[in-house]
Every structure is written in structure tokens, then in C-alpha cells.
Amino acid sequence: MIYLSKAWKTVWAGFGVNLSLGVLYSWGVISAALIDDYQWTATQTQIPYMVASVVFALSMIPGGRLQDSVGPRIALLIASILAGLGFILSSTTVTVIGLTIFFGIIFGLAMGFGYSAPTPAAVKWFHVINRGFISGIVVSGFGLAPFYIAPLTRFLIHQTGLPTTFLTLGILFFLTIFFLSFIIQNPPSGYLPIQLKSKKPQKNYPREIDFTFPTMLKTSQFYLLWVLFFFGTFSGLLIIGQMAKIGQEQAGIENGAILVMVYAVFNFLGRISWGSISDVIGEKKALLLIFLIQVIIYLIFHTMTAPHTLLIGKGLVGFTFGGMLTIFPVITSQLFGLKNLGVNYGFIMTAWGVGGFLGPLLGGAVRDITGTYQTSYTVSALFCLAGSILTFFINKPEARRSN
Numbered sequence: 001m002i003y004l005s006k007a008w009k010t011v012w013a014g015f016g017v018n019l020s021l022g023v024l025y026s027w028g029v030i031s032a033a034l035i036d037d038y039q040w041t042a043t044q045t046q047i048p049y050m051v052a053s054v055v056f057a058l059s060m061i062p063g064g065r066l067q068d069s070v071g072p073r074i075a076l077l078i079a080s081i082l083a084g085l086g087f088i089l090s091s092t093t094v095t096v097i098g099l100t101i102f103f104g105i106i107f108g109l110a111m112g113f114g115y116s117a118p119t120p121a122a123v124k125w126f127h128v129i130n131r132g133f134i135s136g137i138v139v140s141g142f143g144l145a146p147f148y149i150a151p152l153t154r155f156l157i158h159q160t161g162l163p164t165t166f167l168t169l170g171i172l173f174f175l176t177i178f179f180l181s182f183i184i185q186n187p188p189s190g191y192l193p194i195q196l197k198s199k200k201p202q203k204n205y206p207r208e209i210d211f212t213f214p215t216m217l218k219t220s221q222f223y224l225l226w227v228l229f230f231f232g233t234f235s236g237l238l239i240i241g242q243m244a245k246i247g248q249e250q251a252g253i254e255n256g257a258i259l260v261m262v263y264a265v266f267n268f269l270g271r272i273s274w275g276s277i278s279d280v281i282g283e284k285k286a287l288l289l290i291f292l293i294q295v296i297i298y299l300i301f302h303t304m305t306a307p308h309t310l311l312i313g314k315g316l317v318g319f320t321f322g323g324m325l326t327i328f329p330v331i332t333s334q335l336f337g338l339k340n341l342g343v344n345y346g347f348i349m350t351a352w353g354v355g356g357f358l359g360p361l362l363g364g365a366v367r368d369i370t371g372t373y374q375t376s377y378t379v380s381a382l383f384c385l386a387g388s389i390l391t392f393f394i395n396k397p398e399a400r401r402s403n
Contacts, residue, residue: 006185007125007194011134013183014118015141017076020083020173021111022145024052025267026260028243029153033162034094035245042245043364044096051104052111053237053356059112060349064120064342067186072117076181079114080174082106087170091163112346114177115142118184119329120342125187127195129279131333136275136326143267143322150260210337211397216344219397221335224390226351228287229328231387233355235294235380236321238363243314246373250302251310262311267318274323275330283331284394290320290327291388298381302374335396 031045066075086107090099122138123131149169156165187193216222239246243260247253278286297316304310332345363376 003125003187003191004194007122007187010118010125010184011122011137013180014122014138016180017079017114017118017177017184018139018141019145020176021079021114022142022264023149023153023169023173024049024056024111025143025240025264026146026149026153028240028245028260029150029157029257030162031242032244032248033157037162038094040096041364042242042367043361046242046360046364047096048099048104050357050360051100052108053360054353055105055108056111056115057349057351057353057356059109060116060346061343062346063113063116064344064346066113067117067120067342068340071186072121072184073181075113075117076177076184079110079112079117080177080181082110082113083177084170084174086110087166087173091166091170094162110173110177116342116346116349120338120345121184121186123329123333123341124338125191125194127193128334130194130196131330132275132278132283132326133196134275135329136272139325139329140268140271140322143271143318143325144264146260146264147268150257150264154255154257210339211335211344212340213343213347216336216340216397217347221395221397222347224393225328225331225335225348228387228390228394229324229348229351230355231383231390232291232294232321232324233352234359234383235298235355236317236324236359237352237356238359238376238380239314239317240321242360242363242367242373245367247307247310247314250373251305251307253307253310259311259314263314263318265318266315267322270319270322271326273319275326277323278327278330283327283334284391286323287327287331287394288388288391290323291384291391294320294384295381295388298377298384301377302372331394 027049031040031049034040034045035042063075063079086102089102089106092098093102119135119138123134126134153165153169156168160168211219240263243263247259253259274286274290293316297313297320301313304313328348329341329345332348333341336344362379363373366375367373
């Protein structure tokens, strides 16, 4: 019972950490304010966001190594300090260079160290057949965060201005992550994972071989997962980064926070639902379904010019993108083991950073040149189509078989 309590405390504390770090998905509200109040271009508003995405992904590697070697607490304490500093310093200079350094780099580091710790710690407490469900709970905090951060940010901007908004959010995120860091922990050595009730057919699972990251990087499966993750994140982050302006220009939705909140709810539901779905039908089939749904959405996204249709489209993007963020750490653990999951998934997450850079860059540039986002939607649909085909090639790496 003691271990069960510690396991669930780790899960829900990890959810709470991600509930703070998920402010990245509310960037659309901030970018709209930068355009309207500070006369930034659409492309300029994406620079801090793109840099934050890249730094976030790259810093998951050292954050993951720290998690695997000494546990999650140190990584989370570092994240709490960087999150506070990033936003507080952003409040001192609302310029492209200033936000690129303070939000993009410093808060990007906070996200990397903070996101790398909770999920590996949580899934290590539970049996392999429950990893999708547990991973879904932990990462769903990141997806749900915009539900409260977007309206809070919009309210603070209108009442106090952007600098004071940054200051307030910095203090809030520092305190939250700091206190939760003392709850999250890895299970002890030799611990027998908890097995929850599951609808997944019972079978004998082969003993997992724990890959170190140098060994993992020699397998073709690592690069396949990396490309798949890039295809999915490129499309999703393109939509997220421009969310408020897409709603305003494409469907006349002036309150961008509504779009962000709808996206957040469906992103949260997607992370929970697809985790459970993958536990039943398997991660490969679940990932295939996600990509196919996204192909259809992006092909018709430009036709969603009424508020209700665009809200449905945004919701489906959030639902499928959230599922992707649940499934990839589970697949990584299945192919490369649990022991080094923090750093191994950190390398996979670099694809998120590249997608987070190129997706918003394309979206902003296309908007500035053509006045619409239609070309971006088409590219996203083609990437997701390619991703759906590549899911058929996911297999256990050859190095694992030889072991």
C-alpha cells in the first residue's frame, strides 16, 4: 500500500508539473498580443516560440540523463528556477531579442528539464500493460494547461499589460514546480511494478533489454521513430503557434483564448484516451489511426471558415496531437527499455524541437507572404500521410534481438 500511494503521488505530481510547463501551448494568446499591441509580424511572434521548442527538446537529453542517474528531484528543482527566471526576465523587455533569450532559451530549458523527469518516473512504477494509461495521465497536464493559462493570460494582459503578466506567471510556475519536485520519485531498485486491471489480452511479455543511448542511436528504429515524431509535431505545433490568429482571420473568432481552451480540453482528452486505446489495440495501430485522422483534418482545414467548424477542427487536432505525445514515450520504453528511458526519450524528443521550429516558421512565413495558411495545411497533410505509412515499419530493433 505504501508503494501504491507513492506511485500515484508521483503520477499526479507529474501531472501538476506539466500543468505549469504547458504554457507553451498558450503562446497563441501571447503572440496575438504581440501583433496587436507591439506591432510584431506573424513571423516575429514565432521566433521565441520556435527557439523555446528547440531548446525544450534538446535539453530533455541532459534532463533525462539526470533523471535516470540521480532521480527526478534535481531536474525538477532546476526546472522550477529556470521557469521563474524565464518569465520574470521576460517581463523586463518585450522585444524579439529579449523574449527569444528569456522565454525561448531560459524557459525552454525549464521545459526540457521539467518534462523529462515526471513521465519516466511515473511509468517505472507500473506494469508494461498500463504504461499507455499512466503516461497519458502525466503528459495530459501539458495539454490541459492552456485551459486555465490561456484565459488567465488574456485577462492579465487586458488588465495589467504583457510585462506584468509575465511576472505573475513566472512566480506562479516557480512555486508550483518547486513544491511538486519533492513528491516525484523513482521506485527503489528491485521494485515489482504495479499491475492495474486492464482490458488488454493477457500474454507473456519478453524480458526488456535496456539500451544505452549510444546503442540506441545505432539502430534504424530510433531514426524511424524520430522521423515519425517530426512529421506529427511539425503539423501540430504549426497550428498551436498560430492558433489565435487562425481563428481570428479564418473564422472571425476574436477571443483567441476560446480556441486555446477548446484545444486544451481535447488535447487533454486525447492524451488520456489514446493512452488507454493503445493499451488495448497496441501502440502501432493507435499511431496509425492518429496519423490517418490528421490527414483528413489538414486536407479540409482551410474550408473551416465558420466558428463552429473551426472549433471542431481545432478540437480534433488537439485530440490527435495529444495522443501522439502519450504514445511515443511508451513505444520508446518498449523498444529500448525502461532503465534509460529519460535520456532515450530525450533523443526522440529532439524531433519535437525540429518540428516546433520548422512548423511555426512555415506557418508564419506562409501567412506573411500569401495572407493565408492553406499551403501550411497541405504540407501538414502530406507529412501525416507519410507518417501513417511509416508506422508499418516499427519493429523491435535488430540489436535487441541479437542481445
